[in-house]
Amino acid sequence: MKDSDLLKELISIRREIHAHPELGNREFKTAKVIERVLKGLKIPHKRVTPTGIVATLKGGEGPCVALRADMDALPLTEVTGKPYASKNSGVMHACGHDAHVAMLLGAARLLKNRPPRGTVKFLFQPNEEGAGGARELIKKGAMKNPRVQATFGLHVNPRFPSGTVAIKAGPLMAAVDRFEIEIFGQGGHAAYPHEGKDALLMASELAVSLQTIVSRKVDPLEPAVLTVGTLNAGTRYNILAGSALLTGTVRTLSEKTRALIPKLIRRITEGITRAHGGKFRFEYESAGSVLSNDPAMAGLAYRIAVALLGKAKVLEPGLPSMGGEDFSEYLKHSPGCFIYVGTADPRMKTGIPWHHPRFDLDESALPVGARLLAAVAGEFTARA
Ligand SMILES: [Zn+2]
Ligand SMILES: [Zn+2]
Structure with a gap:
């Protein structure tokens, strides 16, 4: 397929989705666009969750690889x-998931034109930002029948110039x-604090003390972040706060x-509330694991990227980010690799960070992502 035709098609898909962004688990219009394109390509597909x-796409008896794009926008x-x-x-699509959908549909077109020697599964995943989208898709059997042997x-990424990609083995997010x-x-009454138990004071002490976990309890050479994002307590200036969250x-x-x-966290909370005669409820939940690229799969992606783009355009992402991505869920079921596609162009001012109201991307990067995904899937499924 000609570069200019692919670019035109992917821009049009990306802009249609960009103009009609939808929040996590409500990607109904986005799902319709995806189904329309897949139908046009005659690739069998199924809604496995509401969106x-x-x-x-089965081309032969070779192994099965999954390619994933997230679909949701931000408030x-x-x-x-x-x-x-x-x-x-x-x-708004301020994280570029509109581009991910367009690139994956582009990969589907390229693989349809040049069928793989095994099976390629295209995973269009809702609700990445809210977390839980990947788990939901996996629960519905996305990684089974046939069993996925690698996921990409x-x-x-607005930190890298458009036309480049960045790939590394090991922890990425x-x-x-x-x-x-x-x-x-x-x-109680603010003027008689000795007759009550001030929950606001306990919460303030706790917010400060929790910071000693990273500074005093975690190995200084181990990356860790603990952020208290909200603290709510009290109703009026002259009322002692009975509870805090x-x-x-x-x-x-x-x-x-x-x-x-x-x-x-539990130990410090217990200590502070006990010292002041209070009680507490503590909930802790995992929203996603470490995203760690498999060395062999990162190596495969790297070699293919170098063949497609030339060595100078394949960058090293550097230190891992403390941001998260639920792509890590797929990596619990198969090895795989998560790749950054550069979208920054200083003339177009597309170097603005994700989740910003001015976020945009250089669309000439769309075919780069599509071709890389298609080539990685083609290569993996050609393995004996
Ligand atoms: Zn995001
Ligand atoms: Zn994102």
């Missing part, structure tokens, strides 16, 4: 002023955990540190 789609008002800007006020995915602590004291997130890159932190 999640799995398409399967944000777009201010790019572009002709294809969001028509859905308050919702990509993310547009952090495990994401979420916690909630409710503190129960005893309310803190929520926050923990990011880690190793299972050892990941297992240690909730124990320490």
